[in-house]
Structure formats: structure tokens, C-alpha cells
Amino acid sequence: MYFRKRSLRFILLFLFSIFFFGFFTVKLILIQVFRSSYLSHLAQKQQTHVITLTPRRGTIYDRRLRPLALDVAAYSLYAAPRMMKPSDVQKAVTVLPGMIGVSRSFLHERLTRDKGFVWLARKLSPEAMEKVTKLKLRGIHFMKESRRRYPGQTSAAHILGFAGTDNNGLEGLELKYNSTLAGRVGTAQMLRDARQQDLLIEQVLVKPQDGFDLVLTIDDNVQYFAEQALAKGFQRSRAISASIVVMNPQTGEILALANQPTYDLNEFGKSHQEQRKNHAVCDMYEPGSVFKIVLATAALEKGVIQETDKVFCENGEYRVANHILHDHQRHGTLSFREVMEQSSNIGVTKVAQKLGGALVNEYAQRFGFGKKTGIDVPGEISGFLKPLAQWSKTSIGAVPIGHEVGVTTIQLACAISAIANGGILMRPYVIKEIRDKENEVIESFSPRVVRQVMEPATAARVKSILAGVIERGTGKLAKMKNVAAAGKTGTAQKIVGGQYSHDQFYATFIGFAPVDNPQIAMAIVFDNPRGTHFGGTVCAPIFKEVAENVLKYLQAEEAAQPQEDHATQGPAR
Amino acid sequence: MSLKRFFTLCLVVTVFALIYIQMQVTIYDLAYRGKQQADQAFKLADSNTHAAVNIARLKTARHLGSWFFDKNADVDFASRSNIVDVEASPSEFAKVRLVSAPKAVKHVESFFDKVLGLRSIAEAKPIR
Numbered sequence: 001m002y003f004r005k006r007s008l009r010f011i012l013l014f015l016f017s018i019f020f021f022g023f024f025t026v027k028l029i030l031i032q033v034f035r036s037s038y039l040s041h042l043a044q045k046q047q048t049h050v051i052t053l054t055p056r057r058g059t060i061y062d063r064r065l066r067p068l069a070l071d072v073a074a075y076s077l078y079a080a081p082r083m084m085k086p087s088d089v090q091k092a093v094t095v096l097p098g099m100i101g102v103s104r105s106f107l108h109e110r111l112t113r114d115k116g117f118v119w120l121a122r123k124l125s126p127e128a129m130e131k132v133t134k135l136k137l138r139g140i141h142f143m144k145e146s147r148r149r150y151p152g153q154t155s156a157a158h159i160l161g162f163a164g165t166d167n168n169g170l171e172g173l174e175l176k177y178n179s180t181l182a183g184r185v186g187t188a189q190m191l192r193d194a195r196q197q198d199l200l201i202e203q204v205l206v207k208p209q210d211g212f213d214l215v216l217t218i219d220d221n222v223q224y225f226a227e228q229a230l231a232k233g234f235q236r237s238r239a240i241s242a243s244i245v246v247m248n249p250q251t252g253e254i255l256a257l258a259n260q261p262t263y264d265l266n267e268f269g270k271s272h273q274e275q276r277k278n279h280a281v282c283d284m285y286e287p288g289s290v291f292k293i294v295l296a297t298a299a300l301e302k303g304v305i306q307e308t309d310k311v312f313c314e315n316g317e318y319r320v321a322n323h324i325l326h327d328h329q330r331h332g333t334l335s336f337r338e339v340m341e342q343s344s345n346i347g348v349t350k351v352a353q354k355l356g357g358a359l360v361n362e363y364a365q366r367f368g369f370g371k372k373t374g375i376d377v378p379g380e381i382s383g384f385l386k387p388l389a390q391w392s393k394t395s396i397g398a399v400p401i402g403h404e405v406g407v408t409t410i411q412l413a414c415a416i417s418a419i420a421n422g423g424i425l426m427r428p429y430v431i432k433e434i435r436d437k438e439n440e441v442i443e444s445f446s447p448r449v450v451r452q453v454m455e456p457a458t459a460a461r462v463k464s465i466l467a468g469v470i471e472r473g474t475g476k477l478a479k480m481k482n483v484a485a486a487g488k489t490g491t492a493q494k495i496v497g498g499q500y501s502h503d504q505f506y507a508t509f510i511g512f513a514p515v516d517n518p519q520i521a522m523a524i525v526f527d528n529p530r531g532t533h534f535g536g537t538v539c540a541p542i543f544k545e546v547a548e549n550v551l552k553y554l555q556a557e558e559a560a561q562p563q564e565d566h567a568t569q570g571p572a573r
Numbered sequence: 574m575s576l577k578r579f580f581t582l583c584l585v586v587t588v589f590a591l592i593y594i595q596m597q598v599t600i601y602d603l604a605y606r607g608k609q610q611a612d613q614a615f616k617l618a619d620s621n622t623h624a625a626v627n628i629a630r631l632k633t634a635r636h637l638g639s640w641f642f643d644k645n646a647d648v649d650f651a652s653r654s655n656i657v658d659v660e661a662s663p664s665e666f667a668k669v670r671l672v673s674a675p676k677a678v679k680h681v682e683s684f685f686d687k688v689l690g691l692r693s694i695a696e697a698k699p700i701r
Contacts, residue, residue: 066632072626223634
């Protein structure tokens, strides 16, 4: 009996075991054999996910490899409203606004949406991120992004431009060289746990390619001198806008380009369109007397007049067709050199009449007026040069003195550089090199000659006349203590309502220094300065201030060159 | 198959399964630790970049210029006129240099450097 009972229990246990193992065997076979691929796929999907690997946006350096624009990490705050309870939302709405700089109503509206993901604030500072993280709010998370920073704030703002929230270039070089700077995004497969937290990268699918760095011809110090002097002049004159271009006349390298009004690149959202406009390349205006360099060059080269030849300046009034031309001061007989020094409109017009409109027009074209200079900054306009066929009877009394033509500041800088360097028109440029992250030069840009505008001998003669303008003429305020400079002033009436205004002007100045070995050439333009409005009083002092500082600085740089050759060094990363 | 053989097989399979599970656990543990270290490294790199930007800002001409020139109107760039040229013969110049040049510090190689160092100091190269 006992044995039978034991035997029955044993059989039952045995049968149960067989059933149990059989059940799991069948289940295992079903899982491992028949549903294997489907379940593996599900597991793969759950345990791994593909992420985007953001490349580093290239840095922009000045010519001495000082960073002008670079990337830093920023933290963007997002929420998962569906995961948040009403109490979490209430807590977040109470404490977050002050920390992330948004309003309570905005936050409440975002957090009560029926969504799995909403942005709360983009690109916060690490300090703000730490403060928010300490609160340990449920459903509130950070995503790491990168943010463009400009250490110089307003420095070279109109050249650099800026990159937007998604790190895409929106203006200036950031826009023009966006594809070069941006690099290529990569992808990688991440392993993640049951809480969907990312662990380590399991496999890199596509490697990200960092953006290339740009090395500019701009010198941060020269830029500073130019910006400071321009800002002071702008405040003094209460003008609408002002621009300055400082150039190496031998190579065409732009050492500085500044405009007023300007803006802080780190706060570009707060700026308005007028502040962001690059007036030096985007604005066209009648240049006034600075354009007389065209006539002087043509007349001297063609032998129409010599420096000492006398011109009767009609005591300040001269009729050209049905238009009466005036000088700002009455002059009798002047030598051609004096005509230029005193900037006599009548004297210049009389020489132009002798020379003929065709040659004036030809030389204006040779200087590059009416065509884009080809500077590698976006938004350049070509200006305006009337074809000879469209000249009216009064044009011969207007074009040589800088009316009926439209020029840009950069065109003026190139024109004066051509005189400074012995007659060669150079293409202006701001990009010196493109480098990769290993600091290898990918592409290098060298000076490019556009054309020979005049013979070197003619250039030397014009130089001497322009030196006289600063020494004895209308540009006296540009005269420096120890360095001889050459230049030309200009004051042009603005066209308002289709007529020349008597109280609105453009003040201009172009010049270079030192005369015998020009290292810098400059063009300065003020739109509608108040009070004094002459190029010789508004712009010439700015030329003097910038030239003095820049020449001293270049001298110091030259002295330091053998000890410290930055060109062979890599940028600090 | 005998029962003994069956249980032996089960034992072997179980041992292998346990080893496999242990390895998986180790992998995940390493992944968590790696993640923590990577986070730490990224945090350091980020704070380094922020510091670099702040330093770059302090070194800009704009900042230095406003610091030196705007706040001290008398400060100016040194020009040629501010530099005094002193004429001296090469021998006189050499004397000046001898007086002003700091004495070279004699490097004494320690015993431990010799024994424990993998390379001599002369072989060491600066990291770029």
C-alpha cells in the first residue's frame, strides 16, 4: 500500500515534470526558432538607437590666429509634458521662469500641451543648466548643443556675420562659408538601458567631419583702432551711418573693415537691420571730390596737363552747359597741383574738358568703378558708372568731380591703393587661409592683380600731389607728426527727392601712409554728418588717428617678427 | 541518453549560461561606468571651452584697448620716437648680456629618473 502510494506520487511528479519541461521546451522552440528574427529586431530596437554626431563648427581667426568666432557647448532645456503630473507642472512653472528667462504663461502653455517633447529654452549657459539640474524636476531634461561665441563682441561684426540657433550661418562670412565652417554630421548606434538612458557608442555608422577653420586677413588690433576712431567720429558727427576700410595697398588684404551703427554678435537678435548692414560694400553714394584722383591720373598720364601748369578758376563761378558750377572758396589762377590741393571743382572741370569725357570714363573703369571689386564678403554691389553714350552736356562738369557716379567704400579703398602701390589695382580679400582641425592649410589665398591702372611714374606724380593735399590743402587735419601721408578729401551733396540737398552731405576721405613706402590705405565715408560736414573736417582726423596707431603697431609687429613667427604656429584650441 | 548524462549536459549548459549572463552584466556595468566617465570628460571639455572663450574675450584688442586706452587717456603706443637707440661695440654688448643673462640652472638627473624612467630626458618631446 505504502509503496503504491509512493509510486503514484512519483508518477504524478514525473508527469508534471515532463509536462513542465515539455511546455517550456515548446515555448523556447517557438521563441528561439520561429519568432527569433522578429524578437531580435524588437530587442535591437529597444536596446539601441541611432544618434546624430554633431561636428565642431570651424573657428574664425584673425591674421595673427586670434579667435574671432568659435563654438562652445550650450544646453537646451526641453520637457516631456506627457510624463509630468499637474504638481510637476506647477512646480516647474513656479521655479523655472527666473532661471531660464521665460515668462510663467509661456512655460505653463508649453507644459500643458499633450506632447511628448517641447522646447522650453534654447542654448542656456552652463550655470543656468546646473541650477535647473539641481531642482531635479520630473519630465524636464537638457540636450547638449553648441553655440557660436564672438569674443570681440562688436569686433569685425559686419565681416564675420553670425550663425543662428541651429548653428547655420545667417550673415557675413558665417553665411558665405557656411558649408566650409559647418562640417558634416555623423551618425552612431548607441546602447541604451531599460530607462532609455544612453550608454556607450556601440558602433559609429558615419564619422562626423569637423568644419574647417578660416584665417582672415583682418588684424584684430587694426580692426580695434579703426572701430574706435570711427565710433568716436560717428558720435561726434551724429551721422546716419559711417564706414571705414583699412587695406594693405601692396596685396589687397583687408586689415580692417568697420561700420557704424554696429551690433554685438553675441546678441544679434537684439539688433535691427540698419545695424547689421555692411555699408562699406552694400551702400552706393556719390563720392564727391575724392573722385578727382581719376581725372588727375588720366590728365597726367595722357600729358594733357603738368603739375605746374596754370588753370584759371574763374573766381568761383563757371558755366557748364546750362549749369553753373561753384567752388566752396573763390580761386583765381592756380597750378594744377593747387587745383587738387584746394579741390577746385572749376579747375578740375576745365582740365576734364581738355581731356575729354571718353578718357575720364576710361580711367574711371580702369580704377574699377562701376564693377564689383570681387571682395569675398557677401552683399557687394557694383556701384554705378554712366556709359559715355548716356552722358549729358553737364556730365563733363559732374563726373570728374564725383557726381553722376555711384561708388562703394571698398571701391575707393582699392582705387587709392592702386595709386599707393605704383599703379596696380588689387583684388581686395578677407580670407587668407582655410585650415583643417589638424591645422593643415587646405586652401590659401594669395594677392591677385586685377590690372595695371597707370604707369608707375604717373602713380608717383599723383602720390606727390596727394601728399600736398595733406601738407597744404583740404586734408590738413590728416597730417601726422612723424610720417608723411597722402590723401584726398571729398564732400558731396546728397540727392534728396531727386535734387541735390543743401543741408545733407556725404563726407569722404581716402589716403595712404607713409608716402614713400605705403603700408596702409584707407577709405572713410560718413553719411549725413551734422554740424561740420566736410571730408577734411569729419573724416581726415579719423584717418590721422587710425594711421598713427596702425603704423606704430605694424612697426612693433615687424620688430617682434623674428622672435615670434605666428604664421608657423598653430592656433590655441 | 542516460539520466546522468542528461544532468551533466544540463549542468554544462547552465554554467555556460551563467558565464554568459555574468559577461553581459559586466558589459553593462562597464558601459554605465564608461558613460559616467564620458559625461565627466565632456563636462570638463565644455568648461575648458568656456574658459577658453572667456580668456579669448579678455585678450581681444577691444577689451584690452578699452582697459588701457579708454581708462588711461595718457597711455599710447610706443613709436619710433619713444625708442632710444644705444650704440655699443660687440664686446660691450656681450658684457651687458653676460651681466643681465640669468645663470643657467644645472640639471641634476636623479637616480630614480634613471632607474624608473622609460626614456632619458633628452628624448622627451613636448606635446603639441
